[in-house]
Structures are given as structure tokens and as C-alpha cells.
Amino acid sequence: MSRYILALDQGTTSSRAILFDRGGSPIATGQRELPQHYPHLSWVEHDPEEIWETQIQAAKEAIAKAGASADDIEAIGIANQRETTLLWDRRTGIPVYPAIVWQDRRTSDRCEELKAQGLENTYIARTGLLFDSYFSATKIEWILNNVRNARKRAEAGELAFGTVDSYLIWRLTGGKVHATDLTNASRTLIFHIDMLDWSEKLMSFLDLPKGILADIVPSTGIIGYTDPEIFGKPIPIAGVAGDQQAALYGQAGFRPGVAKATYGTGCFLLRHIGEQAVISENRILTTPVACTDIENASYAFEGSVFNAGSAIQWLRDGLGILSSADESEAVARTVKDNEGVYMVPAFTGLGAPYWDPDARAAIVGLTRGSTRAHVVRAALESIAYQCKDVLEAMDEECEVPLRELRVDGGASRNDFLMQFQANILGIPVVRPKVTETTALGAAYLAGLAVGFWSSEEELESLWKIDRRFEPEMDESERESLHFMWQEAVGQVRVSSPDFDVDEDELGDDWA
Numbered sequence: 001m002s003r004y005i006l007a008l009d010q011g012t013t014s015s016r017a018i019l020f021d022r023g024g025s026p027i028a029t030g031q032r033e034l035p036q037h038y039p040h041l042s043w044v045e046h047d048p049e050e051i052w053e054t055q056i057q058a059a060k061e062a063i064a065k066a067g068a069s070a071d072d073i074e075a076i077g078i079a080n081q082r083e084t085t086l087l088w089d090r091r092t093g094i095p096v097y098p099a100i101v102w103q104d105r106r107t108s109d110r111c112e113e114l115k116a117q118g119l120e121n122t123y124i125a126r127t128g129l130l131f132d133s134y135f136s137a138t139k140i141e142w143i144l145n146n147v148r149n150a151r152k153r154a155e156a157g158e159l160a161f162g163t164v165d166s167y168l169i170w171r172l173t174g175g176k177v178h179a180t181d182l183t184n185a186s187r188t189l190i191f192h193i194d195m196l197d198w199s200e201k202l203m204s205f206l207d208l209p210k211g212i213l214a215d216i217v218p219s220t221g222i223i224g225y226t227d228p229e230i231f232g233k234p235i236p237i238a239g240v241a242g243d244q245q246a247a248l249y250g251q252a253g254f255r256p257g258v259a260k261a262t263y264g265t266g267c268f269l270l271r272h273i274g275e276q277a278v279i280s281e282n283r284i285l286t287t288p289v290a291c292t293d294i295e296n297a298s299y300a301f302e303g304s305v306f307n308a309g310s311a312i313q314w315l316r317d318g319l320g321i322l323s324s325a326d327e328s329e330a331v332a333r334t335v336k337d338n339e340g341v342y343m344v345p346a347f348t349g350l351g352a353p354y355w356d357p358d359a360r361a362a363i364v365g366l367t368r369g370s371t372r373a374h375v376v377r378a379a380l381e382s383i384a385y386q387c388k389d390v391l392e393a394m395d396e397e398c399e400v401p402l403r404e405l406r407v408d409g410g411a412s413r414n415d416f417l418m419q420f421q422a423n424i425l426g427i428p429v430v431r432p433k434v435t436e437t438t439a440l441g442a443a444y445l446a447g448l449a450v451g452f453w454s455s456e457e458e459l460e461s462l463w464k465i466d467r468r469f470e471p472e473m474d475e476s477e478r479e480s481l482h483f484m485w486q487e488a489v490g491q492v493r494v495s496s497p498d499f500d501v502d503e504d505e506l507g508d509d510w511a
């Protein structure tokens with residue numbers, strides 16, 4: 001048995017690769033920034049070649065740093081930004097259009113049009129998602145309708161659709177495998193989360209041809225082997241999951257009641273709810289978790305906050321008031337409180353639980369006494385408030401309130417943010433030793449498939465706490481701060497989605 005598992009973590013702003021040893025410790029990391037392209041207002045694209053190149057360079061960097069070779073790698077696991085949509089030519093492998101990123105809002109009017117046709121409930125009840133441009137389906141439709149000949153070629157079976165996992169698997173296997181796992185498939189808005197398969201019916205409303213679809217595989221199991229040209233010998237690709245489900249797995253979130261928040265570009269809260277795909281009445285998503293066997297799928301509630309770390313990035317790159325994201329912590333600590341300044345970072349609209357695509361960001365409550373520190377503090381606090389809104393919405397759906405929140409991702413390194421999160425939630429926030437849990441989850445999934453690790457029980461024993469943040473704020477202060485935050489959110493809201501899911505009305509026609 002070789003020494004390492006190689007995890008590829010293809011995120012929105014960077015491609016990372018980490019080698020993990022049998023103790024679940026990261027041995028070496030490679031990382032490349034992924035350029036963002038904004039061709040029009042509210043459009044966000046990635047260059048597929050840049051996704052591929054940055055990912056492969058990151059992998060080679062990690063292998064070189066560890067002084068390892070392909071012989072030292074037992075298997076590869078993939079975790080990826082989800083929903084981001086690519087279509088490529090099956091024969092040449094050439095994408096017909098750049099990747100349309102999950103944050104891209106170009107299809108939000110189209111979503112409104114489809115909602116007006118009364119289709120929203122049909123989609124919610126089958127997919128566990130909402131009718132929002134966040135998900136892949138209307139992005140696929142946009143490419144088919146706007147790229148010359150794309151629809152004709154797709155109908156002739158010449159084009160393949162994939163989220164980033166599928167695209168990487170395709171490239172890694174030299175065009176031999178077109179597959180996706182159920183956690184990624186479930187983010188497309190054309191995957192039926194109870195039947196655990198593509199839904200022809202949901203595809204038909206958007207006129208999406210079946211020939212573009214990938215095979216659906218479990219998150220654990222050998223999917224294919226890398227082209228020997230890439231690493232010098234074939235390596236099995238043995239695990240794949242959307243990055244948020246991978247992070248829940250890396251947090252040992254195998255059982256109902258465990259919840260995690262990953263603080264990256266966005267912030268994504270997943271709470272394991274067991275084997276029933278319960279549909280929320282509170283604008284919370286239902287999504288399959290990473291699984292070893294499709295027939296025995298389990299589910300999580302998910303709250304997707306679109307802008308979290310990106311608010312800090314904007315302070316650094318857009319306003320130029322921070323030299324690094326890490327500096328935000330020291331700057332925020334220079335003021336004793338926010339002095340009434342709130343930032344609502346709705347740069348690409350608001351996600352859960354508001355789902356308001358047209359809302360735009362704002363900083364409110366400024367006075368002549370406000371300083372850069374208040375703005376920085378308000379940005380960090382906004383991340384915690386958004387998580388609170390999501391957890392409150394989830395709590396209304398769950399019988400037992402959450403006892404603690406596990407955290408990970410880039411911004412979870414910020415102790416100020418984590419303490420404020422515990423204060424504002426009123427429950428402990430627990431940070432594990434390894435905060436690269438997305439990559440760790442991908443490694444676990446691959447390692448289980450090839451016998452590198454033996455069971456989920458063994459993986460659970462590897463999870464170790466770095467720090468536990470206990471709440472230190474009294475209830476009345478928590479409530480009054482949260483009230484002020486909600487007033488600020490009220491100022492940027494444009495629409496209030498209103499829906500009522502009634503599965504009985506849908507009848508038995510679930511296909």
C-alpha cells in the first residue's frame with residue numbers, strides 16, 4: 001500500500017491539492033489562484049483550461065513538496081465547486097463556452113419566467129432545491145440557446161455536460177470517463193433526490209437533451225484511472241463529491257445531527273438529517289450527502305450563503321483597505337464593537353434563507369466617527385449573522401436544536417470571527433485541527449474505496465479538536481445586535497420569495 005492519498009480541491013477562487021497520510025494529516029499542499037472573469041454585470045465565468053491547468057499544477061506542486069512520486073499515491077479523491085456548468089465536445093474535449101460559475105446571475109430573469117409558469121413547486125419537491133440561477137439547469141439551457149450550433153450538436157449527442165468534477169474526471173482519464181457523483185448531480189436542478197437519478201421530466205421543461213448527461217456514481221469507488229501521461233503512471237480516481245458534502249464528510253459528519261459551516265468565498269452550512277429527503281418549508285435546501293452506496297443515500301439540510309470570505313476579499317482588492325485577509329482579524333479587534341455599522345454583502349444577491357437575486361450589497365449605519373476598522377468588523381460580523389439566519393431557519397425544521405457547529409474553510413482561521421459566531425449563535429463553535437476538511441473529505445472517500453482506511457468508525461477516530469469557542473454574549477445583547485442586522489438586511493431586499501410546497505398536490509407522477 002502506498003503512503004498517501006492525493007486530494008484535489010477545485011474551489012471557486014483557487015485550485016488546491018493536498019497529500020494526506022494514513023493519520024489523516026496533510027503532508028504537502030499545492031495551490032494556484034483561479035482567475036475570475038466578469039464579462040458583464042452579474043456574469044461570472046472560469047476558463048476551463050485555467051481550471052485544468054491550475055489543478056494539475058497544484059497537484060504536481062504538492063507531490064514535489066512531499067518529495068513523492070506517483071508510486072506513493074494510492075488513489076485520488078476530488079472535491080469541487082458545485083453547480084458551475086461546462087459543456088464540451090465529446091470527440092475533441094473542447095468546451096463550447098467558458099464555465100458558467102455558480103455565482104453567475106445571468107439566468108435569474110429566466111428563472112422568474114419559469115416560476116411565473118408555475119413550475120417552481122414541481123422542481124422543489126423533486127430536487128430539494130429552489131428555482132434559482134445558482135443551480136446548473138438554466139445555465140445549460142443558456143449555453144444551448146446562445147452558443148451557435150450548441151443545441152443542434154447536443155441533440156446529435158456530440159456534447160457532454162458536466163459540473164467541475166465531471167470535467168476533471170474527463171480530462172484526468174484522457175476523455176475515457178464521463179461521470180459525476182450524486183452529490184454533484186443533485187445540484188443541477190435536473191436530478192431527482194428520491195429516485196436518485198436524472199429526471200427526464202425536469203429536463204423536458206427546459207428542453208435539455210438526454211445525450212449530454214454523465215453516468216451517476218457513488219462518492220466512493222474507483223471511477224477510472226488517470227492517463228499515464230499526467231503523473232507518470234495511472235492512478236485510480238476513487239472518490240468524488242461536491243466540496244460542501246466533502247467537507248461534511250471530512251468533519252466526520254456521517255450521522256444525523258452533525259452540522260458544519262465552511263467559510264470560504266461563500267459560507268455553506270450542512271446539517272445531516274438522516275435517510276429521509278425532507279423538503280423544507282423554510283427555503284432551506286435538501287441535498288444528498290456523500291455516500292458509499294447510492295441505494296442507501298442520506299440527506300442534509302443546506303443553507304448556501306453566497307458571499308462570506310468574498311466580502312473580505314472585496315475589502316482587500318476592491319476597496320484596498322486590507323493588505324491581506326488575515327489582517328482583518330487584528331483590524332477588527334482595534335474597535336470594541338461595530339458602533340452601529342453593518343455590512344450586508346449581497347454582491348451577487350442574497351442566498352439562503354432570503355433568496356433575493358436582485359438585492360445588492362450595502363454598508364449602513366456610517367457616521368463621521370466610523371473608521372476602516374468598523375467596516376472591516378462589520379464585514380466579518382456579516383458572515384456570522386448570515387450563518388445565524390440560516391441556522392434559525394433550519395432549527396424551525398428540526399425537532400432537536402443544534403448543540404454545536406463544526407467549522408472549517410479559509411476564514412475559519414479567524415479567531416475573532418469564530419468567537420463572534422459562537423456569541424451570536426449562542427452555541428459552541430468547534431474548529432478541528434485540520435481545517436482543510438473539503439480536501440480531507442475527498443481523501444477519505446477515495447481512501448475508503450481502496451482500503452487505505454477501513455471504515456467510517458476509523459475516520460471518526462481521526463477527527464481532532466483544535467479549539468472550541470464557547471458563547472460569551474448574553475441573550476439580550478445577542479437579540480438586539482441581531483435585530484439591527486435584520487434591519488440592515490431589510491434595507492437591501494428587493495423581492496421576498498413566497499412559496500408553499502404541497503407534495504400531495506403533485507400526485508404520484510414523480511418521474
Ligand SMILES: Nc1ncnc2c1ncn2[C@@H]1O[C@H](COP(=O)(O)OP(=O)(O)O)[C@@H](O)[C@H]1O
Binds near residue numbers: 013311313325328414
Ligand atoms: N483570516 C481570514 N479572515 C477572514 N477571511 C479570510 C481569512 N482567510 C481567508 N479568508 C477568506 O476566505 C476565502 C478563502 O477561503 P477558501 O476556503 O480558500 O475559499 P474557496 O474554497 O471558496 O476558494 C477568501 O474569500 C478570503 O477572503
Ligand SMILES: O=P(O)(O)OC[C@H](O)CO
Binds near residue numbers: 010013080082083243
Ligand atoms: O468554492 P467554494 O468552496 O466557495 O464552494 C462553492 C460551492 O460549492 C458552491 O455551491
